Amino acid sequence: MAILAFLGPHGTHSEEAAAYINDFCKQDWSLQPYRGIHEAIYAVHNGDADYCFVPIENSIEGSVRITLDTLMDDIDLKINMELIWQVHNQLLLKKGTTAIKKIISHPQALAQCRKYIQKNYSQAEIIEVVSTAHAAKMVADGLPDAAAIASKRSGQIYNLQTADAEIQDISDNVTRFILLGKKQEILHKEKPVKTLLICQIDGSKAGSLCGVLNDFANSDINMTRIESRPARTGLGNYVFFIEIETANVSEEQLRKTLQIVQEKCLWLKNMGYFPIIK
Numbered sequence: 575m576a577i578l579a580f581l582g583p584h585g586t587h588s589e590e591a592a593a594y595i596n597d598f599c600k601q602d603w604s605l606q607p608y609r610g611i612h613e614a615i616y617a618v619h620n621g622d623a624d625y626c627f628v629p630i631e632n633s634i635e636g637s638v639r640i641t642l643d644t645l646m647d648d649i650d651l652k653i654n655m656e657l658i659w660q661v662h663n664q665l666l667l668k669k670g671t672t673a674i675k676k677i678i679s680h681p682q683a684l685a686q687c688r689k690y691i692q693k694n695y696s697q698a699e700i701i702e703v704v705s706t707a708h709a710a711k712m713v714a715d716g717l718p719d720a721a722a723i724a725s726k727r728s729g730q731i732y733n734l735q736t737a738d739a740e741i742q743d744i745s746d747n748v749t750r751f752i753l754l755g756k757k758q759e760i761l762h763k764e765k766p767v768k769t770l771l772i773c774q775i776d777g778s779k780a781g782s783l784c785g786v787l788n789d790f791a792n793s794d795i796n797m798t799r800i801e802s803r804p805a806r807t808g809l810g811n812y813v814f815f816i817e818i819e820t821a822n823v824s825e826e827q828l829r830k831t832l833q834i835v836q837e838k839c840l841w842l843k844n845m846g847y848f849p850i851i852k
C-alpha cells in the first residue's frame with residue numbers, strides 16, 4: 575500500500591484534505607502523520623513515503639512559507655495535483671475550562687482568525703505551534719486556561735468542547751494543497767492546467783526579471799502568480815515561484831520557452847504540470 579505523508583498529528587486540516595484526495599483519486603493510500611511539513615516532504619524525497627500532501631497557500635494569509643522554502647531545496651519532486659479546500663476553524667476547550675488566557679494554533683489558523691481573537695480575546699497570549707491538531711492535543715493534555723483553534727474533527731479526536739464555531743474572519747477561507755510525488759503521474763482523469771516553476775534569476779543584470787516575464791508574454795503563456803523568497807545565498811538574492819497556465823500550451827512551445835527562460839536563470843526547476851480540483 576502506498577504511503578501518503580501529511581502534517582500531523584491526526585485531526586489537521588491537511589489530514590482531512592488528504593483523506594478527500596485519497597477518495598477522489600480512488601486510491602487506498604495509507605495516510606501517515608509527520609511532525610512538520612518539511613518532514614512530510616522529505617519523507618517522499620528519502621523514499622519513506624510515496625506521496626505527501628501539503629498546504630502551499632491560503633486565501634487569507636498567503637503563502638505557507640515552510641512549503642515554499644522546502645521546495646526550493648535540492649530535491650526532485652513533482653506536483654501531481656492541486657486541491658482547493660475550504661478551511662473551517664473552531665475554538666476548542668477542555669471540559670471545565672472557565673477562563674481563556676491562551677489561544678494556541680498553527681500560525682496560518684491564528685492569522686485566519688486574527689480579527690475574531692482581537693474582538694473577543696484581546697488580552698489572550700497567542701501561542702504558535704506546528705499544527706492545529708497539535709494545539710488541540712496540547713489543550714487536551716492539560717495546558718491550563720487555553721483554547722485551541724482547530725478543526726471540528728480535532729475536537730472529536732481529542733474530546734474537546736466547541737466554544738465557538740466558524741471563527742475565521744472571512745467565510746470564504748480556502749487553502750491550496752499540493753500532492754507531491756517522485757514522478758509526474760496521472761492519478762485522475764481531470765485535465766492538467768497549470769505548471770509551477772521555481773527559479774533563481776541572475777539579479778546582477780538590469781531587467782533580468784523583466785526579461786523572463788517577457789519570454790512568457792512573447793510565447794503567449796499566461797502567468798497567474800509570482801512570489802519571491804530569499805535564496806539564502808546573501809541579502810538581495812531571491813528565488814521566484816512562477817505559476818503559468820499551460821492547458822493550451824503545447825509541450826514543444828513550453829519546452830522552447832523554458833529553454834529561453836533558463837538562460838536568464840542561475841537555476842530553474844519545473845515542478846510539473848497538474849490539474850486543479852475544487
Ligand SMILES: O=C(O)C(=O)Cc1ccccc1
Nearest residue numbers: 586587588680682683705706
Ligand atoms: O495545522 C493544520 O491543521 C494544517 O493542516 C496546516 C493548515 C493550517 C491552517 C490552514 C490550512 C492548513
